[in-house]
Amino acid sequence: MTLTKTDLKESIHERHDLPRKKTAEIVEGLLEIIKGKLENGEDVMISGFGKFCVKEKNERMGRNPASGENLMLEPRRVIVFRCSPVLRDKVNGNK
Numbered sequence: 001m002t003l004t005k006t007d008l009k010e011s012i013h014e015r016h017d018l019p020r021k022k023t024a025e026i027v028e029g030l031l032e033i034i035k036g037k038l039e040n041g042e043d044v045m046i047s048g049f050g051k052f053c054v055k056e057k058n059e060r061m062g063r064n065p066a067s068g069e070n071l072m073l074e075p076r077r078v079i080v081f082r083c084s085p086v087l088r089d090k091v092n093g094n095k
Contacts, residue, residue, distance in 0.1 A: 005031070038079055048086045055080055 005027055012023040037044050038054055045051040055078050062073040083091075 041077070046084075048084055050081055050083045050087060053080050053082060054078075 009020065009023045009027050012018060012026060013020050016023075018026075034044050034052070038052060041054050043051055043053045057073075057076050057078055059075045060073050062071055063069065064071060
């Protein structure tokens with residue numbers, strides 16, 4: 001099952017008895033803060049959850065899978081997620 005922004009908003013609304021408009025503002029605001037930090041090249045660490053890291057990828061040779069043609073891939077930034085040990089233990093059923 002996929003967890004969507006709507007699911008997050010609804011869950012916060014139910015757990016904390018907040019108005020839906022307020023929960024929407026909270027979720028959207030949090031995601032905007034995270035996106036802004038990542039756009040600026042900063043890492044985002046959420047204790048007990050994990051860390052979103054911005055990594056630089058160098059220019060490299062690639063291949064078009066449809067045609068088999070070789071091509072040069074441009075340098076770019078990618079976002080990787082590193083799970084915290086706390087979350088990893090919970091996912092694996094460890095306490």
